[in-house]
Amino acid sequence: MPHPLVLDSVTLDLSSQAGVVHILRGVDFSVHSGETVAVIGPSGSGKSSLIAVAAGLEKPSSGRVTLFDRDLGTLSEDGRARLCRGRVGLVFQNFHLLPNMTARENVAAPMELAGRANAMAEAEEWLERVGLGARKTHYPHQLSGGEQQRVALARALVVRPDLLFADEPTGNLDAENGVRVADLMFDLVRETGAAMVLVTHDDRLSLRADRTLRMLDGRMSAVSSGVAG
């Protein structure tokens, strides 16, 4: 599968009290297998909306999103969830860990959902890899922001997704923890062969991606190109 993700002329309009807001205004964009793509752009330009539409969390107003060769517009919500389960990983700025589960249970949860055996043992292995082997029975509130983000990264990658969406994954972290999480993320993505779409304000992160795209007022343009397409 050469392109795990293809967007064709995707628009997103949302209505607000002030009228209809044109959030995405015809985005064409594709990601190659194993490619890392950074998406930069000013606040409000549509970066998070792009991720929401590309990951099937939000329906586009027009255009087509093709994920793993399936047109998301032809699938029900359940169908989209089934397609994404185990193949798409998500990491957000605010971790989104389940507060009443330990680090190990948080990481094991997606494997259990996917019906995989040995979920707890694999979760432990992944916590070791992100440097948190000693913290497996801690709850999110007992962990620092950087540690919580490393748990979130382990949880996103434990199922070995083909595609990782990361929205400002270091946005809430101090510089040192931000670098640590970013290093880990790029290392693990390259090791697992996953493609990644990374929204970031941080130049140090975007420079590490194979390709950088800029969102401006709901439109996307190329900044630099390492890989054709």
Ligand SMILES: Nc1ncnc2c1ncn2[C@@H]1O[C@H](COP(=O)(O)OP(=O)(O)OP(=O)(O)O)[C@@H](O)[C@H]1O
């Ligand atoms: N539910 C909604 N209804 C109306 N407008 C919305 C809605 N959600 C987002 N918007 C608007 O869509 C635009 C794009 O938002 P989005 O969060 O995608 O931008 P962003 O580039 O990710 O911004 P940031 O860098 O600040 O996170 C913004 O102007 C925002 O106010």
